[in-house]
Amino acid sequence: MKINVLDKGFVRLVESMGSDLSIVRSARVSYDADWRAGQDTGSDARLIRYLLKHRHTSPFESVLFTFEIKCPMFIARQWHRHRTWSYNEVSARYTELDEGFYIPDPFTVGEQSADNKQMRLLGSNRSFSDTESIVSMIRDNALRTKAVYDNLLARGCPRELARSVLPMNAYTRYFGTVNLHNLLHFLELRLHSHAQWEIQQYAEALAKLIEPVVPVTMAAWKGLRA
Numbered sequence: 001m002k003i004n005v006l007d008k009g010f011v012r013l014v015e016s017m018g019s020d021l022s023i024v025r026s027a028r029v030s031y032d033a034d035w036r037a038g039q040d041t042g043s044d045a046r047l048i049r050y051l052l053k054h055r056h057t058s059p060f061e062s063v064l065f066t067f068e069i070k071c072p073m074f075i076a077r078q079w080h081r082h083r084t085w086s087y088n089e090v091s092a093r094y095t096e097l098d099e100g101f102y103i104p105d106p107f108t109v110g111e112q113s114a115d116n117k118q119m120r121l122l123g124s125n126r127s128f129s130d131t132e133s134i135v136s137m138i139r140d141n142a143l144r145t146k147a148v149y150d151n152l153l154a155r156g157c158p159r160e161l162a163r164s165v166l167p168m169n170a171y172t173r174y175f176g177t178v179n180l181h182n183l184l185h186f187l188e189l190r191l192h193s194h195a196q197w198e199i200q201q202y203a204e205a206l207a208k209l210i211e212p213v214v215p216v217t218m219a220a221w222k223g224l225r226a
C-alpha cells in the first residue's frame with residue numbers, strides 16, 4: 001500500500017471508503033434501483049463508463065481516500081493548489097525538519113525548453129557531465145543550508161524562523177484526503193505531459209494505489225483517456 005517516489009519520497013494509501021459498488025449504488029438511487037447494484041457486474045461496469053463519459057460526477061464522490069505523502073516542498077506547493085483535498089502537514093514550528101532533500105537523478109535533469117516557459121526537455125542532448133555537476137550543486141546547496149538550519153537551532157533560534165533558510169527541495173510529509181471525483185481531476189491535470197515531471201511520478205503512484213479499490217472505474221477511466 002506504499003509506493004516509493006523520487007529518491008526519498010513515497011505515497012501510502014492509509015485508508016479508503018467505498019468501491020465501484022458505492023458508485024453504482026449512488027447512481028441508481030436516481031431511479032429507485034440502488035439495491036440492484038452488484039447483481040449484474042456487466043451492467044454495473046457499463047453504468048460506470050457511462051457516468052464517466054457523460055460527466056455525471058457526483059456518484060464518484062461516494063468513494064474516499066486518505067494518503068500519506070512525502071514529497072519535496074515545491075511539489076507540495078503544486079499539490080496544495082488542489083483545494084478539494086483536505087490536508088494535515090508536519091509542522092516545522094512544532095518539530096525540527098529532518099526529512100531530507102530531493103536530489104534528482106542526473107538522467108532526469110534535462111534542460112529548460114526554449115519555446116515553452118513551463119516545460120523541461122527530458123532526454124535532451126545535454127552531456128552527462130553537465131547534469132552530474134548540476135546535481136552536485138543541488139546537493140551542496142542542500143547540505144550547506146541544512147548546516148545553517150542546524151546551527152540556528154543550536155543557537156536557540158525559534159524553529160519557525162530557522163526553517164526559513166531551508167530550500168524548496170526539502171522534503172515534507174502530509175496526509176491528504178480526497179474523494180474519487182476530485183482525485184480523477186487531480187490525475188488528469190498531473191499525469192499530463194505539461195505537469196512537472198516530479199508530480200507526474202506522484203500521480204502515477206496514486207493511480208496505481210487506487211486501482212485495487214476501484215478497478216472497474218480505473219479501467220473505464222483509462223479506456224476513455226486512451
Ligand SMILES: Cc1cc2nc3c(=O)[nH]c(=O)nc-3n(C[C@H](O)[C@H](O)[C@H](O)COP(=O)(O)OP(=O)(O)OC[C@H]3O[C@@H](n4cnc5c(N)ncnc54)[C@H](O)[C@@H]3O)c2cc1C
Binds near residue numbers: 083085189
Ligand atoms: C500544468 C499546470 C501548470 C500550472 N501553473 C500554474 C501557475 O503558473 N501558477 C498558479 O498559480 N497555478 C498554476 N497551476 C495550478 C492551477 O491553476 C490549479 O490551481 C490547480 O491545477 C488545481 O486545479 P483545480 O482548481 O481545478 O483543482 P481544485 O482546487 O481541486 O478544484 C477542483 C474544481 O473545483 C472548482 N473550484 C474549486 N475552488 C473553486 C473556487 N474558489 N472558485 C470556483 N471554482 C472552484 C473548480 O471547478 C475546480 O476545477 C498549474 C496547474 C497545472 C496542472
